[in-house]
Amino acid sequence: MSAPFAERLAPYRQRLDDSFARWLPTAQTYPARLHEAMRYASDGGKRLRPLLVYAAGEVLGLPARALDAAACAIEMIHVYSLVHDDLPAMDDDALRRGRPTTHVAYDEATAILVGDALQTQAFHVIAADDASGIDAAQRLRMIAVLAEAAGSRGMVGGQAVDLESEGRTLSLAELEALHVHKTGAMIRACLQLATLAAGERPPAQVEALDHYGKCIGLAFQIQDDILDIESSSAALGKTAGKDEAHLKSTYPSVMGLPAAKVRAAELFESARESLAIFSDAAEPLLWLSRHIEGRDR
């Protein structure tokens, strides 16, 4: 653990790929086309959410093995949400992670089912991975927390509000509520799952990680709004300029681009400040917050 977290990105991404290989049926399993499409949709991506889970685990002194199921489940939920969000009836996007979206590469019905089955599998992984060393009561709480974050009072609720809000100018409070649900809840859950995997911890540590998660979650979405304006589709691997095309309210549209950048920077800084309680052990999450802050896609 003495090497900087940056050196462990590749091994952690490999662990995640191994988890997906283990928990997704092979592309030969009946029904083959569906399983092939599930693997297609799951390929690539920044894997930021699993990295947050693993980094939080390091801060809490957990072995990576204790976090594999949570990291995999979080990413499966994330991938399913991308597949459904890209559907014609939703954001109607043809490009994701630099490749055709699932409903373009396959068809719309398959994309709906791919998302459905990836969500199911996320809960299966936490329920069935009994080599994590985490006791059953904690794993149930992890499932409950993941479901809260992913469901109608979290991510899916945020997506519903996002679609309802197209063409309407939101207040800053409305926009923040939208972002906190749509993106923030799942990023916050990364930290919460790691905390639950660690069992009993001092409330101040739990609160510090939760504050970090809330700040990073909102900052991440403000950044997304900024990147949608400032980056190209080629750099993003998805369609740029979408928010304006869909008449979406964003932090830059509501408060102006410079103020949005200041707000994101403040949130990243607040996230880092909350980690002081962990002193040197905080390095993985400190590094990751800077890594996220510096991203260009």
Add this chain to the structure above:
Amino acid sequence: MSAPFAERLAPYRQRLDDSFARWLPTAQTYPARLHEAMRYASDGGKRLRPLLVYAAGEVLGLPARALDAAACAIEMIHVYSLVHDDLPAMDDDALRRGRPTTHVAYDEATAILVGDALQTQAFHVIAADDASGIDAAQRLRMIAVLAEAAGSRGMVGGQAVDLESEGRTLSLAELEALHVHKTGAMIRACLQLATLAAGERPPAQVEALDHYGKCIGLAFQIQDDILDIESSSAALGKTAGKDEAHLKSTYPSVMGLPAAKVRAAELFESARESLAIFSDAAEPLLWLSRHIEGRDR
């Protein structure tokens, strides 16, 4: 428990409605339109799957309280699957439970999100309902079994094969594989969840209930194929004659209507025979098998 099971249908349906009222956010909860649509989609229906869970619980001597979460979760998965199956990209149906389908009553994006959130909530219910008296390890197994039945190797896989098979003539073996996945897995899971809620039981009892579940599951889908031909849309509360319109292989189309009826009757009989091991305690599941066998919708 001495009154016949028929007298407990209404109380059990009420328990289920109470569970939905408890576990679905109110129609005023943010985002209100999504939660209203989730409640719209969840209204009505035969509630056969929850009744199977409760009936199996009675046969095993469990209090209804131990089965509320499983019954609710199974029905939430079922409702989500209907909402998604009815989408234009899937079976494209405008009528369900005698009312406009969710994407007709609301819109397509909302229907996708309603299904997504109902699935999430199903897992949340089992994870969060800690008043069931069932220990955490068993509840994890229940979540794993539900996920297996609902996922790509169960219900969603069956739906994928069903869509791929339109316009193609299936062999009887292919058709049975489709039905066992699409409808059978979730009905079998009703029995499996009740068995898990009961904790350790003699293997012969576990196997008897599993056999009952497998037979009822396949018989139910064969019946659906028959009803699609013989019933009217008004009686079904959903569009009749869909299979022929979609060029779907069905038991009647593959083996002929009379042979399909014989096959269904054999399966119902085989389901009942497996219950002999429970002697008089088998009444709820015996009654329910006859009730299902006699249904006209």
